[in-house]
Amino acid sequence: MAVSLPWYAIAQDTAAAPQPTDADERVVLEADYVYEIRDENQLVAEGNVEALYQGRILRADKLVYDRSTEKVRATGNVIIIDETGAQQFADEVEVDSTLSDGYAIGFSARLEGDATVAANSAIRQSDGVNALDQVVYTACPVCEEDKTPTWAVRARRAVLDQESQMISYRDAVIEVAGIPVFYFPFLAHPDPSSERRSGLLIPSAGNSSKLGWFYQQPYYWAVSDSTDITIAPMVTQNVNPLLELDLRKRFYSGSINFNTSFTNEQDFDSDGELFGEEKLRGHIYGSGLFAINNEWKWGFGVEHQSDDLYDRRYDIDGQDEKRGLYSSQPRRLLSQIFAMGQGESYYSDVALLKFQGLRSSDDDGELPTALPVFFSEKYWDLGKMGYASVNASSAILSRDLGADSHRVSFGADWSDLNVLPGGFTFEQFAEVRADYYRLDEDVSGEEDASRIVGNVGGKLAYPMIRPGEMVDIMIEPAVMAAWGPSNVNDDVIPIEDSLLFESDASSLFDPNGFGAYDLYEGDGKLSAGITARTLWKNGMDFSTTVGKRWRSRPDDSFDGISNLDGTSSDWIIAATANFGPQLKIDTRARLDEDGFSLNRIDTKITSNFKRFRGVAQYYKVDERIATTGRADEGIYVRGELRVTDQYSIIAGQLRDIEDNLNARQEYGIAFEDDCSRFELVYQRTELIDRTLGPEESIQFRFFLKSIGNFGSSEFD
Template structure:
């Protein structure tokens, strides 16, 4: 029968420091005189959250030491594991020597050594003739990778590993040697040091290498510097992050000297941040600048062809909305000047919602304004400046008639003053914009015994709107669309400047089928009948005539992850306008998606010929270790690929390898095709969580 002992003899040197009791369980415990205690047979000792297992433990009181015979298993309070053949430790397991030992950190990184010396109350562990790896070790076969070092020091307080005379081996073959090296242990999230390098390759810049260096600037800030070297460029990339109690900022930048623009410094900077100002006010800002239009695409930093820098303050609660923002735009497109954007846009808006007891419904009132500024000296012919200040009031209410008809009433009144400068064709002045509509919906529901529910809902909406006063230039409502979200709305113009005028009727019907397993099929169509044509709508919008195109939408979602979405416009002669189709299928291992987009010619959008494009995306987890991905964009009008990409990833318990290739055939700033390759290899085990690792390999005979 096993004996449980409270080792008072072990506690004598400890009680002066803390009232902690060490416990021991063994098959046999013998006290030899007043100087020794011998425990044998399945020995387990417990102290301050640490657990030690051994075949035999001898406590020698004169030296205050434990002589332990293995196999030894020591699990410390922080989860670190020590295994050894023989050890001499103090009664707190903090100082001493372990022979034939192995240290396992965070159940991930294992370090095998001839001996481990523990000093400074367990803060430092010195490992001699060490092999470190996070790979599965099978018998005498060398692991996939390992680091061999003459000495390794583990600092448990700083959570750092210091290697001396270290070499990296792959399947036992030495790859490179370093006299000294410092790496974080797996429990450390942020530490100054090198990050995983990558090897990018492009046809413009050749084969290169990026070696990021992470600098910890405290608990709330860090800086990452990434030198990028190739035969055609010397580049330094930088990322700065700072966290505050009320927000954070991030700045990314790069500076280059390359063969693409010899003797020229090329650079870019991008910054963004967000802050909580208190009382529900949120502040966000962003900034972008670049030395030349091609820099971002040459280095694959961004596909943006316009840059935006701005500041935004917003407050949202149950009944109020406040927004104030300012934005500056710069174009990178060939042939587009900044003055046409316009470059500087300021705006603000305040809305409040009221629920009156007398009339019911919801009343919303607000004030808003915006200002657009262009540089007259850069482009006198397109230098129009515009400012607007407006008031609005709106009413919304809904009723359900006894026969099931849902009636919705919307009314809106806007008063705006426009100030226009540097445009002789436009005038300043007041404009009044009234609008009202009533919408009737009559849903018919048909449930069935099999759990299928079908809903058919005819809808008709009668509306009126007008614009009384000056006719301002249309600056903010250029991309008017007709879709299921605004078919029955008061207006289909997305901004304030352009307004629909006259009477209109919107009519349509929607059908939805919901299956017992959650599968959903839907179909809807409708159109808008206007009393007069609307000059704000382009030919490609489907609304340029008094009678709009037919809007048709369809969708399908199944339990197996298959989905289809279709949206198209067509006229009475079945001539199709804008069309978009998306098909996707996804399960635990495979994801497939395809999309088709067709846009007709639209001179108002500088699109002289129709544009159409196919897009494909695919991901597949071929096995627990292997994953592949692919994407492509095909320009049907140009009859060529616009972009193609392929990625292959492999991972196991100790390494991840990612290889990607991308071919970009053209962009708005560069017509030459660009091919980019990138290779990244990451050794798991140094400040990387086990959650990022792949499956553990199995040892085979």
């Protein structure tokens, strides 16, 4: 039976009811049976009851409407669905005629993200506030067979504010598998449907041999729709407190991001022993990027810290992140401001660079300041005549200690690719560049130096393709020949950008095998190699390049690392085997030209197959081409094996084979389900950096869906 009447006019006989005057003030009621108890002035609906009012729906086994009090009491499998689609459940409820204000017994609600909150009783107000008593909250699926979720927040009282989208608890206990783990006198977090908002974040606490017992409590401040700040003070047992700040802000044309910390303290070693002068110490890492117009952008990156070991003493991450146009080297900080533009036929960038060294051998006075580094290129499509470009670049480097150097370069390139009879391809090319160096006469003995370099030549290739039903095979042998002026590398020219350059497969067929400016490969040179690729229809892919380079005469400016010393290079090998997510192998290798002994190899294997995911990397460098002057060999492995659907084993190790040392190792177990992840991991590193020595830790960390990441306890 269904009726569509105001609450005050509901009756069994719908034909006798007055016609509705305002649909918004009416309730649509459906039930198997509807009858009236006149003595008590009540209307009763039983059996599959459903009441609809202004988008809100109430379902129950039985509903009683009291005309005198205008209250609705529903019992038996009660469900209330509001305008947003959120569902609330109860054994019994009493609400007003608008289905909003009231109380519930045996209350529960299903929130976004499959989160559930349940309480013995609840009082609902018209402003969307639910006051709950004896509360349990979890984001884990709750099954009838197992009513104990992986984790839950159990509290004496709570408030679910649908207007502010916050859940606040009093006397809250976080339970894991039904076992109490953490107690909070007060705890609050947004409900899963909430946007960002201010409030306390999950703290981190633990014990370290450097810091002693420590506790860090972050506070997230949503300043505005475009700005937020995280304030994270840390108090420790062994040293003075530290304050860490994170700032993020969006603008109409871009954004900025800063991380900084500061404290007033002495230096300390791995055992927490203080020494030296007490002073203000800290760090700042920041970046920003802004659009000037559709083609031009400008930005900046800031990296600075008061002490070489500040980040390692306080375990501050982020030193290796890229914060601008240029990337820094390990244990070198780089601050920069830059602009770059790119259109259909040009590219330009300019940057100011400042370095800070964190290595024990670094002297900041010897590190250069670039004022500025500049590059610009303009190119043209000449149609049948090929492609041409002109470019200009500069590097103005100054030092407080050591030699300054100023370089300005102008160049031009031309290339033309043609298909010859029989399927051969022939690429003609020519390049020329003029360099001018203004030198530090006190160091180099010369006031300036200039040169003109260039190359002219061609590349002949024969691409062969054999398509098949299951696999396509492509093979391309190629030969490149080029000639350039001799004796172009003057000893007075400082080598700033080519110290660690190594010619590999990516530059095998380049006329100038040296990809930087301060050194240039002139003379006659010849490259030969073959590239093969096999592509299966199911997505598997295998490719490899093997080649070698010859020179007409040796150039003493090139060292063994560059692979351009002497008159012939090592054999160059690059190979990739991609079998999909299950297995991928990347290998780069150099084989000695005499006897094919292995001079360098770097192989990386990644796998994500069924219950296993991991990465393995093996490297070996012969002492002849090692930057340190001694051989280096090692292997790094890290993987996670899912033993069951929920439990995994974690293992990792960096083995220094040359020194017979486990440089870093990691072992642990993990538990993961739909709503959480728990890890217990032991780590040890043998890193020694001045006053900081080997460290080991036991870390326990976990993630709870809809609440966040919890910290870990560490024992160094």
